[in-house]
Amino acid sequence: MNWTCEQIEARLSEYLEGALAPADQQAFAAHVQQCPQCAPLVSTVQGLVSGLHGLPPLAEPPRLVYAILDKTLGPRQTARGWRAALAFLRGFATMRFAYGALSVTATVIVLLTASGFNWKHPRAADLHPVNLYRAANRQGHLIYARGAKFVSDLRVVYEIQSRLSQDSGIRTAPESTPPPPAPEKQPGMTNAPRQNGPRQQNRANGIRPELSVLASDLAVLCNRRLP
Amino acid sequence: MEQDAQLVQQCLQGNGSAWEELVHRHTRRVYNICYRFTGNGTEAEDLAQEVFLRVYRTLGSYRSAHGGFATWMTSVTRNLLIDHYRRTKRDRVTDSLEDAITVVESKESSARRPDEQALLSELGRQVQAALKKLSPELREAVILRDLQQLEYAEIQQVLQVPEGTVKSRINRGRIEMARILQQMGVRPS
Numbered sequence: 001m002n003w004t005c006e007q008i009e010a011r012l013s014e015y016l017e018g019a020l021a022p023a024d025q026q027a028f029a030a031h032v033q034q035c036p037q038c039a040p041l042v043s044t045v046q047g048l049v050s051g052l053h054g055l056p057p058l059a060e061p062p063r064l065v066y067a068i069l070d071k072t073l074g075p076r077q078t079a080r081g082w083r084a085a086l087a088f089l090r091g092f093a094t095m096r097f098a099y100g101a102l103s104v105t106a107t108v109i110v111l112l113t114a115s116g117f118n119w120k121h122p123r124a125a126d127l128h129p130v131n132l133y134r135a136a137n138r139q140g141h142l143i144y145a146r147g148a149k150f151v152s153d154l155r156v157v158y159e160i161q162s163r164l165s166q167d168s169g170i171r172t173a174p175e176s177t178p179p180p181p182a183p184e185k186q187p188g189m190t191n192a193p194r195q196n197g198p199r200q201q202n203r204a205n206g207i208r209p210e211l212s213v214l215a216s217d218l219a220v221l222c223n224r225r226l227p
Numbered sequence: 228m229e230q231d232a233q234l235v236q237q238c239l240q241g242n243g244s245a246w247e248e249l250v251h252r253h254t255r256r257v258y259n260i261c262y263r264f265t266g267n268g269t270e271a272e273d274l275a276q277e278v279f280l281r282v283y284r285t286l287g288s289y290r291s292a293h294g295g296f297a298t299w300m301t302s303v304t305r306n307l308l309i310d311h312y313r314r315t316k317r318d319r320v321t322d323s324l325e326d327a328i329t330v331v332e333s334k335e336s337s338a339r340r341p342d343e344q345a346l347l348s349e350l351g352r353q354v355q356a357a358l359k360k361l362s363p364e365l366r367e368a369v370i371l372r373d374l375q376q377l378e379y380a381e382i383q384q385v386l387q388v389p390e391g392t393v394k395s396r397i398n399r400g401r402i403e404m405a406r407i408l409q410q411m412g413v414r415p416s
Contacts, residue, residue, distance in 0.1 A: 013398040044405040044414065051350055052373035058351075060258040061272060068250050068276050072283040073243055 003031040008038045016046055115139060231296035238286055250279060253297065256375070257304050263370045264308045266359050274311060278304045294384055301377070302385040305367055312363050357407040365400035372397045 008031055014020050015028045032038050113119070116135035117126055125131055231252070237245035257278050262271035282303055289299050358366055371382045382393050408414075 009402060010395075010398070013394065013401060040409075041402065041405065044409055045401050047414070048405050048408065049373055049401060052354065052369070053376065055348075055351055055354065055374065057255055057259045058262055060255050060275070061268070064258060064272055064275060065250055065254050067272070068254065068279040069247060071276050071280050072250075073246065 003027050005031075005035060005038055008032065008035070008042070012042060012045055015042075016049060232291040235286060235289055235291070235296060246283070249296075253300055254279075256297070257300065260301065260304050260370060260375060261308065263355070263358060263374055264363075264366060265311070266355050270311075274304075274307060278307055281307065294381075298377075298381050298384055301371070301375070301381075302387075305371075305385050308367070309363060353408060353411065353413050354404075356411065357404045360407045361400055361403055365396055365403060368393065368396035369400035369404060373401070 008028060011020065011024070011028065015025065018025075020028060032042050114136070115132050116139045117132075126135070231249065234245045234249050234252075238249065254275065258271055258275045261274040261278070262268065265271055265274065278300070282300055285303075289296065293299070358369065361369065367386070368382065371377045371385060372379075377385070379390055379393055382397075383390050386393060386396075388396075
């Protein structure tokens with residue numbers, strides 16, 4: 001049986017939901033395969049239905065539930081007298097409030113200490129904003145000066161260390177590395193200008209212990225041959 | 228469903244927390260139906276409040292033997308939405324006077340609150356624009372079947388029409404919506 005486009009439209013949802021009889025399902029599919037009008041319609045509706053099923057529900061505004069409850073149950077009764085005070089105090093007996101209070105206290109202590117507040121001999125005048133500002137300003141400058149001095153000290157230490165490591169590096173230079181070729185000496189000419197005098201001095205220092213070892217060995221050898 | 232029926236019984240006995248529980252359980256569904264039908268967050272909020280107010284007042288008329296509480300609530304929502312649609316019909320601009328869909332869509336999106344815009348995905352916006360173009364009968368059928376994913380029997384109960392009419396409306400609604408999306412240049416995949 002050949003289906004018309006009207007029939008296809010009328011039974012499209014049944015086809016998509018698999019509610020057609022097997023023969024009808026086949027006839028439907030055969031028509032859609034050859035019909036240039038029905039094929040895009042079927043695929044679009046199919047995509048639409050799956051898209052609609054996949055749409056997540058929208059979250060309601062949080063105030064909506066409370067608005068509904070207020071409208072139906074009426075506005076919530078507010079406590080009065082000592083009950084109100086108790087309810088107010090109950091709000092403080094929460095971990096959240098305790099954490100908040102603790103962090104605020106710690107911040108105040110840190111700030112006061114940083115501003116130079118004297119905890120051993122506290123005075124009310126020290127809490128005056130002008131005094132606090134002055135103390136904080138003084139502390140700030142003091143910290144800056146200390147920091148600058150520390151950086152300067154570090155620089156000196158670094159320079160000393162680098163000098164020392166430079167010296168020790170030259171003294172322990174491996175023998176395998178060939179020395180740079182000496183410039184050929186010409187009669188009547190002096191050596192090249194001494195650009196690195198201390199290095200030569202250091203090399204001489206290095207030779208001195210080797211010479212002393214050689215001298216002691218020589219004395220031993222001489223003693224052996226003497227008899 | 229049984230839990231809903233128990234909560235209703237407790238509500239009828241004057242238990243306020245049972246009503247709170249019912250409100251918490253059904254607010255999202257009712258809000259979604261209202262939002263999808265009206266396409267406006269503020270209207271949807273007002274309508275959802277009206278729905279719950281009406282349900283609260285007529286809770287005694289609910290009979291669990293006639294169906295689930297959710298279905299009953301959906302039919303209350305649907306009746307209110309239709310009333311609202313008829314009430315505001317004069318205020319709305321007719322479809323023939325509307326500009327091109329793209330212009331309308333851009334107006335809608337700019338008129339929406341930022342939180343609404345964040346909630347709606349691109350597909351959600353397109354679906355909303357297409358839903359608005361449908362007649363109320365087809366729109367409610369598509370919302371209940373494809374967005375709320377109710378069974379045909381439940382939709383029949385909500386709409387109070389024969390099953391054949393329900394199926395026909397859903398089918399026509401889908402096809403019309405697909406054509407609107409095609410006109411908008413959207414190709415759902």
